[in-house]
Amino acid sequence: IKRLLVEVQHVKNMKEKERKRKVEEKKDNRRWIETQREREKLEKIKGINTKKYRKTKKDIERKRKKHTKEEIEKTELERRWNKEKKSEIKKQSDRNK
Structure with a gap:
């Protein structure tokens, strides 16, 4: 036992x-x-330049460039639109005089 x-x-x-x-x-x-x-x-x-990180860095730069292009286009469109608005307002004020 x-x-x-x-x-x-x-x-x-x-x-x-x-x-x-x-x-x-x-x-x-x-x-x-x-x-x-x-x-x-x-x-x-x-x-530190590891292969993975290098890729992501490049991707980020590409995205940034695209983003800036889009931003530039938007700002130009806004400027044009604002100019047109101002000119319309001026025309209306001239008509009212």
């Missing part, structure tokens, strides 16, 4: 050790992922 108890206890201990080891591995994995994320953030902030 004692032998059986000892074996059962031994098996329980082994299972507990295995469980603890798995938990520890998960913790280490999480830590590694967090440090990886922090590294990526730092790389983006510092502007």
